Amino acid sequence: MLNRHNLFKSFTRFIAGKETANDLSHLQKKELFQQTQQYIIVREVLDDLADQLEQGETIAAYFPITNEENSSFTGTGLMGMMYVKTDKGKAYRDQFNDLRGNRLLVLTDRRMIFLVILEFIENRLYYSYPYDSLPGIQLEKQRAGFFNWQSVRQAASRQTEWYVLDFQSDNHIFHEILTVKEGALFLETARSIPALRDIVINNEVHRTNRFDYVFSNLKLAKQLLQFASWGLVALFLFIVVMFILRLFFGIGMFDYLQQLI
Template sequence: MANPFKAVINQLNNEIDKNSKNELNQQQKQNLFNQTKMYIFLQDFIEKVKPYLEEGEEIHAYLPMTNDGQNASAVGLGLLGMYHPESEEAKAYVKNFNDLRGNRILIFTNQRMIFTTIIEFLDQKTFFSYPYTTIKAITLKENKMNYFDWDDSFPPKRVALYTYTFDFESENHIFSELLGQRDADILKRQLSEIPALQDILVTRNIYRKHKFDRVVNNPVLAYKIMYSLPLAVAVIFLILLALGGFFHIGPTKSLFDFTTEPALQMISMWLLY
């Protein structure tokens, strides 16, 4: 193993040779310190997970999930993300990283996926196991959302934001998350490299064993409803206004009858303000 002291000194020498004048500011130093601290912690955390692996089971990759906006926090976050640490190890984790249930990890092995919330594993060694043999289909659906970027250009530039719905059912458990591009790349790589995952159907549709779950526990359907419901409500409201204004029928007709009390109240408010 290379001596870290020599490695760092050699890096400093290389920077001098390249006449590097870029110095880290205080925030960059703090970020680097936090990353190093997290790296050391995760190395120790993985060693705590390994005793729970089966004989011949090997870890292939890790898929991190957080509550910083890239993930939907649909799995494992709990009520308002609250948690009361019990062990000294869990309390130290909260103190060092200011996290309760936000940091979660999905571990890909050659036999299964293992999901756990960091703090729950530290406290109670709680984790969920999803053997590949119990998964009939995996949903990986690309979602595109457009927004206007006002920061870099004027007039604002139209920018596309891509997210991915990741969902599967394993026996009586349903796993569903929203992934960013980097997370989706990790997942795609495992789908193509792990032999047991290659045999599982990858689809854009949600697979559920029971019909009830196809409606109630369907994130794709929920996304469509959330996206289209405000538009549908606006269209219905405009139709009702048109019926009341032009044909004097429907629940909004009184708004256009200036002899009724609602219309008089509205006129009075306009005059007062």
């Protein structure tokens, strides 16, 4: 369920003290006051999450994640469905028009915590990734080109950029898409946490064993797919060249293939 005016990120950052009222002016203050119930729900979620922390554990940063600006393959369609049973869960569903789309990644001084907001409201379900369980973190900036087809004069290629965040903790694989601003903030926050300074953060995928490296490596899968695509293109061009040689010059491999058949 996509919310075209998703205020989840703005409320979370506002509560965390990362944005001021002036930063939220684009949402219009009148609209912000109309969404008071949304603010209260997010505030309660963050307070309840703070109760789950260990004694002396402190939160370094919040990273609210949505279908609109981050990955959506686990938050839409069949994977985005969820049955809501509690009154608080129903209130959240109705106010945000969301089921599994809004997520939250939290960096503390000891671990990373990930939760789907509605799952946390319903069942207090969240995932904990201690820093000492991480073999490394992939934080890779990627870009893709596209054309502005709406303007004939500006048909030149443009680029959009994002960060890929990927790591393994025990048997759990975490993979998410961050905006450029979020990726830079993640790196800045990681450098400020002593327990994270010894963890390798680079463009490489880090796994604890070869099986997971092969079968849960989206970067490797992308490279293999690109290689296979170029292979199919090369095969198609080869067949076209052989056909032209046979048609116009009477030479090529088709006679040899017919003999084999």
